[in-house]
Amino acid sequence: QVQLVESGGGVVQPGRSLRLSCAASGFIFSSYGMQWVRQAPGKGLEWVAAIWYDGSNKYYADSVKGRFTISRDNSKNTLELQMNSLTGEDTAVYYCGRHRNYIDYDEGLDVWGQGTLVTVS
């Protein structure tokens, strides 16, 4: 079945780096744009980054621009988020999601992973 599984979360000290992964299965990963969305404890959803199906376009939230990098490996069906210079404000559950509309982000995310918790402390 269609599935996204995040990994790589954990406890990290401020200023350090962490790399999250999202393994996709059950669909043609290389045909879909993908995103990362996070949710701080007890807070609402915050969009983090998006990447087109072929990696040609990438978009970032202002809060992570210059510190986070979204990437994908279509040969391994994997989405990644490299997070540098982490602060306590980055503490959150990080979800990966699939664009409903193949390429573009205009129709939301129709498949989500279970999330991975990142704690910066």
Add this chain to the structure above:
Amino acid sequence: DIQMTQSPSSLSASVGDRVTITCRASQSISSYLNWYQQKPGRAPKLLIYGTSTLQSGVPPRFSGSGSGTDFTLTISSLQPEDFATYSCQQSYRTPLTFGGGTKVEIK
């Protein structure tokens, strides 16, 4: 950046009630408005995209309307499984922004 304001932030309702949640954008987003449902400890679930199109498998008691800056999510007859948090998101332009969420609780 486009700011999304949801109201109310929470509400109490009974099974069978009609529930309406509002989302307002700080500028026109045409019809690029999506709604998500999230239950505690779970990932969000896409309910409606493009303002009014139901995602596959979503019950018809959910409906969406609006355009420009003002949007509404309506649950025509609240069911026990609908108690959750609902969030709107604009997908008109990056950064893609979410509303603060509306928690629907049992009265």
